[in-house]
Amino acid sequence: xTTATSSAVDPRSPGLLPPLSSPExxxxxxxxxxxxxxxxxxTHDVKTFLFGAPDGRVFNFEAGQFITLQLEIxxxxxxxxxTVSSPPTRPHLISITVKRVLGGPVSNWxxxxxxxxxxxxxxxxxxxxxxASPMADKYLFLSAGSGITPxxxxxRTLTDLGSAADIIFIHNARxxxxxxxxxxxxxxxxxxxxxxxxxxxxxxxxxxxxxxLRGRLSAAALEAIVPDLNERVxxxxxxxxxMAAVRRIVTALGYDMANYHEESFDFDSLPAGEQQAREIExxxxxxxxxxxxxxxxxxxxxxxxxxxCGAKQFVLDAALTAGLRPPSSCSQGMCGTCKTVMLDGSVDxxxxxxxxxxxxxxxxxxxxxxxxxxxxxxxx
Numbered sequence: 001x002t003t004a005t006s007s008a009v010d011p012r013s014p015g016l017l018p019p020l021s022s023p024e025x026x027x028x029x030x031x032x033x034x035x036x037x038x039x040x041x042x043t044h045d046v047k048t049f050l051f052g053a054p055d056g057r058v059f060n061f062e063a064g065q066f067i068t069l070q071l072e073i074x075x076x077x078x079x080x081x082x083t084v085s086s087p088p089t090r091p092h093l094i095s096i097t098v099k100r101v102l103g104g105p106v107s108n109w110x111x112x113x114x115x116x117x118x119x120x121x122x123x124x125x126x127x128x129x130x131x132a133s134p135m136a137d138k139y140l141f142l143s144a145g146s147g148i149t150p151x152x153x154x155x156r157t158l159t160d161l162g163s164a165a166d167i168i169f170i171h172n173a174r175x176x177x178x179x180x181x182x183x184x185x186x187x188x189x190x191x192x193x194x195x196x197x198x199x200x201x202x203x204x205x206x207x208x209x210x211x212x213l214r215g216r217l218s219a220a221a222l223e224a225i226v227p228d229l230n231e232r233v234x235x236x237x238x239x240x241x242x243m244a245a246v247r248r249i250v251t252a253l254g255y256d257m258a259n260y261h262e263e264s265f266d267f268d269s270l271p272a273g274e275q276q277a278r279e280i281e282x283x284x285x286x287x288x289x290x291x292x293x294x295x296x297x298x299x300x301x302x303x304x305x306x307x308x309c310g311a312k313q314f315v316l317d318a319a320l321t322a323g324l325r326p327p328s329s330c331s332q333g334m335c336g337t338c339k340t341v342m343l344d345g346s347v348d349x350x351x352x353x354x355x356x357x358x359x360x361x362x363x364x365x366x367x368x369x370x371x372x373x374x375x376x377x378x379x380x
Contacts, residue, residue, distance in 0.1 A: 025053050025057045025094075025124075030123055030359075031123055032121070032122060034051040034094070034120055035119055036114055036117060036118040036119075037052045037116060039116065043177060043180060045100040047097070048098075049114055051095065051122070059094045059125075060088065063087055064127060064130040064151075064154055064235070065127040066083045066125065066150075067122050067126075068123035068126075068336060070121040070327075071106065073109045078106055079335075080106040081335040082097075082149075083096070083263070084096060085149040085153055087154075088153075088157060089156070097148075099146040123337070126336050127353060128353040132261075135163065135165060136233040137231075138228070138232040138233065139167045139233055140234040141235050142238075142246055143169075143171050143172070143237050144172035144238030144239060145172070145173065145238055147238030147239065150237050166232075167194060168196045169198070170222075170225060172199075173200070173201050175202070175203055176199075176205050177205040178201075185197045198212075198225055199213070200214070200217060201213070202214065202216065217246065230255060234255070234259060235261050237262065237263035294310070295308050295309065295311065296309050296376065297375045298315055298375070299377045299378065300326075301378065303324060307322035308322075311372065313371060315367040315372060316328055331368045333349075333350065333352040333355075334352045336355060338367045338368045339354070339364055341364055342364070342378060343363070343378065344375075346373040347365055347376065351369050367380075
């Protein structure tokens, strides 16, 4: 007769999880190589990709921030930003959740090729769409489609911390089969009495008739679900048309927009070679117009090319117009993809959080949101 015995395994044992005293990813360099640790099927066209550091480093970021993947697809380098869907309270892995987009080169490549064991170069987390400090007593999270990821990271964080904050989470989806994190949100709401989750679907799925709220978010629906709207801090993320509609709704309801935050970029639908020079209107009269029409020479040292850039033209746009293709993604000074070293000269840089003060002090700039104040030498 054989007696089976069992013993509890300490989750902190060597070989399972590294100690929390492990070094942090990106502590020394804003670029690192991560290894895909797993792929989860979330819906019929959405997957979550989990990454870990090969040397046991842990992740430090804020809920709502994004990372930038540096990929090579069909021989072409492409950078793409994805919001981190995991919470910083679970520091041993970092994850992104990606919806397959028709014609989207990056989302399709990830769905078809990224498997456990794949190594990917990733830039450090950035972004200002984060939970403000101190924490609010009441939150309203509004999302549509894959825009759910940053507010899901926030919800997971607050849940892990045992936060007593009153949270209403409203998510819009096309059909019940398209509700991302549906079961997890239902489970969270079931055990956290301070969290209310409401899904709104535009229609049914062939295998499921939707019995909940239908259509799109409206002022009437928002008033019914959130009667204390003006007492809440709001975070919104989704397609541009959705966010524009939410802004109109809350403005019409007299909401204090000082408490309104939104994520404002969406790269999933961009095709390969997506960047195009932006046209900037320049006044044609007066001394100020003459100053705005002044031009400067921009020398891209490694590319061995010099281009002409207007005083009110972004350096990235001048490069694109001249046929150069420097790394870039958002064109809004947010993602940090176009970050490079300015070897000589000066610029006016109006960024949106895509570069850190220490990097600016080291002479780095974001060429997507920098206009020249002199001739420049760029290490690109």
